[in-house]
Amino acid sequence: MSTHSIIGKSIPLTDTPGKVTGLGIYANDIAVPGMLFGKILHSPHAHARIVRIDTSKAEAMPEVKAVATGRDTARPYGVLPIGHDENALAFDRARYIGDNIAAVAATSEEAAERAIELIEVEYEVLTAWTDPLVSMNAEKDWIHENRPHNIEKEYKHEFGNLEEGFAQAAFVREERYVAAEINHAAMEPHSTLAVWEPDGRITVHSSTQVPHYLHRTIADVLELPMSQVRVIKPMVGGGFGGKSEVIPLEVITPVLAKKARRPVKITYTREEVFYAHRGRPITIVDLKMGLTREGKISAVAARVIQDGGAFGGYGPVTVLYSGALLGALYDVRNLRFEGRRVLTNKPACGAMRGHGTVNVRFAFESLLDMLARDAQLDPAEVRRRNLLQAPCITVNGLRVTSYGLPECIEKAVERSGWREKNGKLPYGRGIGIACSHYVSGAANPIIRSNMPHTTVNMKIDRDAAVTVFTGASDIGQGSDTIQVQITAEVLGVRPERIKLVAADTELTPVDLGSYSSRVTFMAGNACLEAAKNMREQIFAAVAKKFGCAPEALEARHEEIFVKNDPAQRMPFDEAVVRAIDFHGTLVARGSYAPPEEARGGKFKGAGVGPSPSYSYGAQTAEVSVDPETGEVTIHRVVAAHDCGKALNPVSVDGQVIGSVYMGLGQAMQEQMEWNEGRLMNPSFLDYKIPTTLETPPIESIIVESEDPEGPFGAKEAGEGSLAAAIPAVANAIYDAVGVRITTLPLSREKILAAIREKRKREQAAGGSKKTGGAA
Amino acid sequence: MSLPALHVVRPKTVDEAVRVLAQHGPQAMILAGGTDLLPNLQMRLYAPQVLVALKEISGLRGARAAKDGALRIGALTTLSELLAEPVVRQKYAVLAKAAATVAGPLQRNMATLGGNLCLETRCRWYNQSHFWRQSLGGCLKKDGTVCHVAPGGKRCWAVWSGDTAPALLALDAEIEIAGPAGERRIPLESLYRNDGMNRIALQAGEILTAVLLPAAKAGWRGVYNKLRLRNSIDYPLAGVAVAMDVDGGGVCRDVRVAISAVNPAPLLVHQAGETLIGKKYSRELIERVAHAAIQRGKPLTTSGSTPVYRREMLELYTRRGLEEVWGGRTHSADRND
């Protein structure tokens, strides 16, 4: 039984009032006196040398206060230290349709729009590489000269003994899976306001998940000391990875502001968001798997090709994740992974919710489903037979400290009525199951160092308000609230007493950012340490007064009292005053760095995948398929997720449901459609994120495995459930109509064609059980 | 995403509107609910100097019985208002069903019936931003010389993407038009030119003021089947409206079938009447009409999905529509029970 007063309770996100009243401020809601409006000129060519840019006509417009070109952003950057291959404005070469060529700042948006029309650019068109399979064999016009044949990165990992593994298998299958490219489609388009201060400093308000990386990059590109640059993250309208590296407008805006010596704001159109992209790449997975007669996975070999777009970005990490996280879900002893990231003349891909793992998981869980049927085993049972024995270290060096997968499978099976339904529903209706997992933060930082990944400071002064200074970026996932809850729990006070100052590089300590589901775990632990440290100081003062040991005290319900003599009590306010008498204003600090043991193996590429802890999930989807149209209706999804400990259950449910929702969008309908490097659907009309009407009831079940190192046992909740949604639906479609769709999205066109193909085959062979005409 | 500089005129009467429109000629455009025009203007698909907003003209909203018993619906009636009219729901099922599929509920609160009938044709090479189109050198319909759907051709295939027009064709609706030369009343069918570039046969200065639903069609059974990826927001990828008058013995007294989103105009499938009138329910006859529908519909790469799939669904939806009004079979998917 939990003895917590606020941990484990559902409380509203602390910033809800601002959200429901419209008073909360997002980047594009900020306007400051003298503010200019920036616009960017984009490349009409997928690949071209920039021969000449003439900005004189734009500069001659009286409304125009600054014009920038590649020369003003000549210092390249990139999120990984090994890949500084990107200029905010193209330096000499345009690498995709929509690439940034020049920018202007003018007194009105309309004038800025007119001004970019006046910029003349002469291009020399180069061969555009838009198909990854062609691009990786290119002999000329490489997208980056230092990336021969347009290959960004290649990795090969092998663990155990593949030959032996496959030899043990009674069933072996090999299939190619292809996933279309998708975009985060956060509702808030990116927006940046850069304010040039009269003292030569610059303050940047930006819709970012990573204020710290932005801070570094702006300082670097503008050639200013970091101490002259301040980055503030206002409220952010969703990220999902799309704001987890520096996006061109975040550099262009400060550059314009510096040139104009005035505040400049740029807000992307929805179309520009698609060009900034950083979404989930087209992924080709050749997967081979062996299953023993007993249903044990005996070997897995995966070859993964990702179409990375024009820049490296997070690419090497994305491809490594796709291999590393083959490891920590099931007990796989023989594992081979070959991964390749290819450059193409399209907007750069990057991190997106479930980073790197989602498309491979679709392949894995689909193929495992097929093998289960080969072995005539219940697909849920096959998953049970391949569980890890946690705690353990996987063949590829991932340390698993807590493992709620067995319970997730059990709960999802129970709630969904799996046993009554699996294989027993009439033709046209089916149920599928799949599992997934994800990291709770990366054990190794992007920029190698032994510094903490996050630090939290705390202050209490005479008003007895607790101020928490955290670098962690709340982008809607609720990390501010979690830190308030942790602080309130430890200090035994109401959450209302706590003020959180977050994500302002001038006021808050460094946190690496909101990506790879690291915040609850890492900032949570840092916050926990800070709060405990703070409590110690208060207890010391109170203990003195009561003449007891500090350890004898407890803080709860706004009071400090002696545990076994509760009559001895003191209100929190009074305790604080006493402690201040002692120490002066109370300050405390906590920080977090993952333990050495969590940091993984030593091979090349071993740095990606290790995490202090992993989340687990199992999901079922029940669908019906109209065999005449191929149309799929999802009736219900049940998602059980092991988040270690639900610090705020409503919020965990929201994260799980939201992940499933996004997975279903990718499964059924989302797709960036390309035509010779041109995005055919850069809009919300044509990029089909699901409305209320396609979204089925999604039920979340929380499983708590209490991680030994997570704050109060917590681990990640915001990404892990996404990946399972896709294969759960694919497997359900198979159960419904007996066809396997191996490419995403699982569109009606493909399903219908597959149903027909199957009928034809069966007619040729003389019929089978699960055919039937119209349902 | 702002609008280009222009003047907005807000006439109070139809006469005044006609006068302003006639005066500015092609420089002026009509603004009704704005849900088609304003996004298009933000994409710089047109460059008018004047918008003539019809909103403040009284008398163009609502439904009432006309002298000849027809139901007269003002062009400025919003689709939400139309859907709230009991008489439309009860007597003109196909229209109610089609109107309910237009965009989503918020768009329908703004979208007018007149605007829906005068909707701009759509194409994925055309409904794009200024930058996007420019990067390709434009297309036949706007700023260019090449049709990217049928290169080499001189015809624009931008597709008719409205949902109420096929329903109204199936009801044999007429429209009233006010113009510099006075009023005229024409069958809705003759409004459409089946030309992606120049979709409707309105003369300069003319305004569509009302739609008339003939009394004879009241009470017909009707269905509208629409292909789209999402059940809200999305334009049709194919649409089939079916309206039928069936006697007590199940004999088809009269029938009209119209298709949408597969040609530059909404089109009647004339063979429906020839094939079915006077006949009792027959699967085979239905097949014949479905087949006629795909002879008539010419889906191209103007839209999402694939032409092949859209063509197949056109056939299937025609069949399903007729089955439903004639054979009593429904095919509404049991979404998310």
Added chain:
Amino acid sequence: MHRELIHLTVNGERYEVAVPPQKLLLDVLREDLGLTGAKRGCDDSSCGACTVLVDGLPVLACAAIASCHQEAQITTVEGLAAGGELTPVQVAYGEAGGSQCGFCTPGFMMTIHALLAQNPNPSDAEIREALSSNLCRCTGYMQIYEAIRLAMKRAQQPAEARS
């Protein structure tokens, strides 16, 4: 650029502003009146983030010209919490997790308040239909429904029963 003086009634207050005659209602609200609650989420009137009420009806402010709405009563999200007190839906939204990033929330607020004003007891299907022009990328909608049901339930309880 040519400007015109227009009058708007927003949240019961009358405003007079000089704006280009073609300026969109969304931009006038955000830029000229400082009411930044309504958001811009898309380029083609397909996301619902900009929803406001015009004479009580939810519409898209990005597909409306301000100067054509001078006779109307316009309500934005800022106008919902009269006198600073949150509405039952606003309260329930926090409790049930209706908002994550919150960017879609102002739009949803307007659609939901209009729905409940017109139909205090909508069925689940009616709720889904009514919200189907408003996109939310974070929540998967379930907790939004939950919030609406919670607010409905409270509205049906007598005031004393609440505490």
